[in-house]
Amino acid sequence: MPYDLQPVASHFVNGRYVEDISGASMPVIYPATGEIIAQVHEATPAIIEDALTSARAAQKAWAAMSGTERGRILRRAADMIRERNRDLSILESHDTGKPLSETLYVDATSGADALEYFGGLAGALTGEHIPLGEDWVYTRREPLGLCVGIGAWNYPTQIACWKGAPALACGNAMVFKPSETTPLCALKVAEILHEAGLPAGLYNVIQGGGAVGGALVGDARVDKVSLTGSVPTGRKVYAAAAEGIKHVTMELGGKSPLVIFEDADLDNAVGGAILGNFYSSGQVCSNGTRVFVHRTIKEAFLERLSARLAQAVIGDPLDEATNFGPMVSERQMQIVQGYIETGQAEGARLVTGGARLDRPGFYLEPTVFADVSDGMAIAREEIFGPVMAVLDFEDEDEVIARANATEFGLSAGVFTRDLARAHRVIGQLEAGSCFINSYNDAPVEAPFGGAKMSGVGRENSKAAIEHYSQLKSVYVRMGNVEAPF
Numbered sequence: 258m259p260y261d262l263q264p265v266a267s268h269f270v271n272g273r274y275v276e277d278i279s280g281a282s283m284p285v286i287y288p289a290t291g292e293i294i295a296q297v298h299e300a301t302p303a304i305i306e307d308a309l310t311s312a313r314a315a316q317k318a319w320a321a322m323s324g325t326e327r328g329r330i331l332r333r334a335a336d337m338i339r340e341r342n343r344d345l346s347i348l349e350s351h352d353t354g355k356p357l358s359e360t361l362y363v364d365a366t367s368g369a370d371a372l373e374y375f376g377g378l379a380g381a382l383t384g385e386h387i388p389l390g391e392d393w394v395y396t397r398r399e400p401l402g403l404c405v406g407i408g409a410w411n412y413p414t415q416i417a418c419w420k421g422a423p424a425l426a427c428g429n430a431m432v433f434k435p436s437e438t439t440p441l442c443a444l445k446v447a448e449i450l451h452e453a454g455l456p457a458g459l460y461n462v463i464q465g466g467g468a469v470g471g472a473l474v475g476d477a478r479v480d481k482v483s484l485t486g487s488v489p490t491g492r493k494v495y496a497a498a499a500e501g502i503k504h505v506t507m508e509l510g511g512k513s514p515l516v517i518f519e520d521a522d523l524d525n526a527v528g529g530a531i532l533g534n535f536y537s538s539g540q541v542c543s544n545g546t547r548v549f550v551h552r553t554i555k556e557a558f559l560e561r562l563s564a565r566l567a568q569a570v571i572g573d574p575l576d577e578a579t580n581f582g583p584m585v586s587e588r589q590m591q592i593v594q595g596y597i598e599t600g601q602a603e604g605a606r607l608v609t610g611g612a613r614l615d616r617p618g619f620y621l622e623p624t625v626f627a628d629v630s631d632g633m634a635i636a637r638e639e640i641f642g643p644v645m646a647v648l649d650f651e652d653e654d655e656v657i658a659r660a661n662a663t664e665f666g667l668s669a670g671v672f673t674r675d676l677a678r679a680h681r682v683i684g685q686l687e688a689g690s691c692f693i694n695s696y697n698d699a700p701v702e703a704p705f706g707g708a709k710m711s712g713v714g715r716e717n718s719k720a721a722i723e724h725y726s727q728l729k730s731v732y733v734r735m736g737n738v739e740a741p742f
């Protein structure tokens with residue numbers, strides 16, 4: 258039985274659903290039809306206060322439990338998410354418009370992976386013993402306290418879990434604010450965590466836009482802020498967090514290079530470029546949207562790419578045959594349409610796509626521009642939609658320099674059969690999450706995050722533990738204290 262699209266209430270605070278209809282109404286729009294499918298209310302100051310107070314109150318007792326006990330609850334939640342994967346995926350498809358053929362495999366399942374992984378690690382979090390003659394220092398790995406998570410709209414379940422799982426594993430409490438565009442999925446994550454045994458107050462979800470996010474970030478009781486969003490928002494949130502010297506994780510935007518050398522397996526390279534540009538209708542932060550193709554294979558690449566794109570099944574996200582859905586919102590669609598117009602005005606060659614589909618909902622065709630030059634807006638700015646820019650190159654040093662000539666540094670990919678070249682090039686690309694003969698894999702075991710303006714900190718993997726805990730070092734003297742007077 259799929260979940261009701263209308264949530265029980267707008268917020269999940271202190272272990273239960275709560276409502277406060279005095280908060281501004283936020284309609285939830287199904288991107289495939291443009292219809293309103295649910296209504297939630299923005300968090301009022303009273304809801305924000307309840308979330309922060311209950312998180313603060315619950316955190317100490319949670320941190321005092323053993324890591325194994327904490328981890329058991331997270332792993333139970335992971336199992337429950339997997340059991341309910343289909344229902345959660347249907348909800349995710351309504352929240353985002355992404356096709357079920359994606360959400361069944363990468364959203365709730367990736368959230369479950371994070372809960373399972375960090376649940377497993379929780380019992381293994383320790384400090385170290387540092388011998389100093391007869392004295393010694395020991396370190397304690399302690400939680401940060403109260404963490405705020407703020408999410409983007411492209412992966413609402415995954416982001417809620419990628420932030421919540423390591424935070425809870427380390428003994429923190431979390432207040433999570435989803436994007437106002439996709440408010441539904443994080444509520445289910447909170448519900449399931451509590452059903453799995455999470456004590457009340459440790460994972461709260463409150464709705465709202467930037468103002469609610471800003472109120473959370475600015476609160477003196479908050480110790481850490483983890484944002485997934487754009488660079489402009491990241492700048493604001495980072496600055497606000499700096500006022501309170503808070504810890505931050507910033508998972509921000511990108512304009513990542515995908516370099517395809519002349520010796521690449523062309524079908525694999527085309528497949529990588531498709532995954533890195535058109536999955537989730539191009540609404541993926543790590544996408545390789547600047548596709549540098551060696552001049553000698555460019556036309557062959559474009560021909561095969563166009564043939565494969567012609568096979569995209571665009572349509573109803575709930576039909577499992579569909580593999581390309583709508584944009585998340587009318588606004589995002591308009592932003593992307595603006596870039597398509599700009600690309601044409603700048604003189605790029607429109608190889609395929611470019612149009613809005615003549616049907617309800619926010620559908621754009623998968624779009625490819627060739628003959629793109631480095632200075633064009635479509636090669637410099639994050640579009641966050643299904644628009645690939647293909648640029649030609651001649652040699653390795655040139656393409657490395659051009660690939661790095663951006664303020665962003667989230668991801669990078671290389672396709673070549675020459676593995677020495679692959680490692681040499683990847684070693685010089687300025688990006689946090691890189692791929693050789695692949696694109697956009699994000700296993701929980703691997704660190705994920707950006708260099709340069711694309712972010713600070715890492716999610717997933719053991720690296721995330723560093724960003725949700727702090728070390729206390731304790732010097733222990735065994736002998737007498739020798740003071741100068």
Ligand code: NDP
Nearest residue numbers: 408409410436437466467470471486487490508509510542
């Ligand atoms: P935004 O930057 O617009 O928003 C991100 C979140 O921040 C939203 O919840 C938003 O609220 C909130 N917010 C906005 N202003 C403030 C503020 N002043 N204080 C606190 N919170 C605020 O990003 P989008 O939601 O449009 O998502 C797309 C962006 O996210 C792209 O740039 C993409 O690259 C990036 N992204 C990065 C990822 C990564 O891991 N590196 C992964 C996924 C996306 P609201 O929108 O509800 O008003």
